[in-house]
Amino acid sequence: MKNPTLSDVAHSAGVSYATADRVINKRGNVAEKSTRKVRDAMVALGYVRNVAAANLSRKRIYRLAFLLPNGPNAFYDRIRSHLHGLSAHLAKDQISATAIGVDAFAVGGLKSCLSAIADQGFDGVAVVGLQSTELEAPIERLVEQGVHIIGLVSDLPKHLRSAYIGIDNVAAGRTAARLVGVSHGGQSGRIHILAGSTEAHDHADRLAGFYEVIRRDFPNLAVNDPVMTCDDPTVVKAEVEQVVDGSCGITALYNIGAGNGGLIDAMAQLNEAHRPFCVTHELMPDTCHALQHGHIDLVIDQGPDVEVNRALSVLKALIDGRSPLPAPDLVPTIYVRDNLPADPTLAMMKDTSHD
Amino acid sequence: MKNPTLSDVAHSAGVSYATADRVINKRGNVAEKSTRKVRDAMVALGYVRNVAAANLSRKRIYRLAFLLPNGPNAFYDRIRSHLHGLSAHLAKDQISATAIGVDAFAVGGLKSCLSAIADQGFDGVAVVGLQSTELEAPIERLVEQGVHIIGLVSDLPKHLRSAYIGIDNVAAGRTAARLVGVSHGGQSGRIHILAGSTEAHDHADRLAGFYEVIRRDFPNLAVNDPVMTCDDPTVVKAEVEQVVDGSCGITALYNIGAGNGGLIDAMAQLNEAHRPFCVTHELMPDTCHALQHGHIDLVIDQGPDVEVNRALSVLKALIDGRSPLPAPDLVPTIYVRDNLPADPTLAMMKDTSHD
DNA sequence: CTGAAAGCGCTTACAG
DNA sequence: CTGAAAGCGCTTACAG
Incomplete structure (x- = not known):
């Protein structure tokens, strides 16, 4: 019942091991006739290449890079720290994963970073992408070098990457809308929306999804035009305070982007029973705490840890x-105050543990 | 920068390869003095054992078993089919995973199955467990043989297994409660609860979590005593039809167990705008369809595919x-009609694809 | 175009 | 208690 080896195949095909190897690894320089014989033997015996053995003999080390936006951003900090906590573990499987900082969210920064990592011997890179054709040149250069590219959290143009690991932001926005809608229990209301910027594709997607569902299924709910906050907590706070004084009739608040600190500060001043229903994204120490204390109601979390693990295995x-292990698409987790990780700080930090 | 090998360690310790091997693998028969020298060299060089090489030389094959309840159950069918779809993939990593049917949910069946798989050469087994001390004897026997045991979906007594892969059912019940509560938008209401049986620990846990949150945070909501359905769709349907005729004032329905077919049939007859808010568990073709058509509102899905993948890697x-790759605890996914997998039937079936 | 041989990092008899 | 040697299934020069 044990798997046939390459030498079984070679034998059965009547050629040498080296020749069989040449055809299964497409190294060329093999007579048409030999090729055919080997191919036949392969299927006849049901040959399955032993990747572990191949990697051992080749001394393969998987050199991976993660291109993450620089700057003070709790979300990417969490990804970085998870990656860091994984390194000891990954080393045992001959995988090295390096986080590389990319300047801002601008195309220029990403472009130069992609160019800079060429010829550095990486086998695969996960990049927090941008939808820009300017990335075509540097990425194609990498691909020519045999580097595998995937989009992480935010996608690259489809034709430039082999896979995308991240959530469907339109669906996330729709989900937020549904839950906000449901929370009105059939009563009417007015929803206020905050977003980082119109540039960010993920924000635009969530917004589109949100509108779609509210307009279709909740005619009793009005939606204010989104206010841009640049993901700045101070801006968020000021905006929320202004709009929530009671005179505007706001019954729900949806923060599409970051800057949750400001939202939470503003909400904490209100009476839980009378404040608007609040939905935000990403479970972080602050949003987790706010959920526990009833300052906000729902957090839609994309699970950066899982995204990183998945990116690793896909790469x-x-x-x-x-092909990667079959697994369902990533769907964000919805947190309420009742299903929070046992010890939030611990859960956030446990990545840094080693084995 | 490359990792030191065992022969580096042996060299540096001034002993033979074989001796170094004996100490790192604790095979015994080594002089105290040699042991010390090898140990020192190990830490000095930062030796990391190459598991792949070890497995290759040992021709290791991971023989895994999944003990799943028999009988017509869509949930376990899905697990079985996912496992089946994985097998080609797993074979490439020298892993064989066999699904083994266990009679009913009774302790007796599980006990005899656990006894039956002893001496069969399994390296690890994932079992859909039961909280019964009767399982102690057969499990301890397996453990003595070096078999690793984990609980899957439903836990075993803690001291009998190395890990539990599944959701926190108390938290799942609390989440259901929160969302049901929120859906009333501050208005009062009455909730009807259906459960499979009082025996099932997962049902009991969900119920407890549900009560906890409703009682604490939603004093305006009354909760009927749970009705036992034996997870039988016919029973579920009859019960729902009886209670939803309007005269009972039911504003929400929570089906803790299976038998969703009955719930859906009953709901489909009602006007979407006036039917009670409906929450159930497990995304299956029927619940997915019901969500899309507005017959139910929320499905709390534990993600059996992900559970299986996780069980595999933990084993x-x-x-x-x-130690396994650090990963957050499994939290069930909440589906509404707006975040369903792209092609539901396809998504359910894609497991059967091979690579 | 083809083949024989050494080596990847480990384990497993086997002989002292 | 210790060591030399073959072998796991592959890849990589190297020699024809």
């Missing part, structure tokens, strides 16, 4: 030339 | 004697 599969 | 880590 490895790509490099090994095989 | 492998256990067998290799290392």
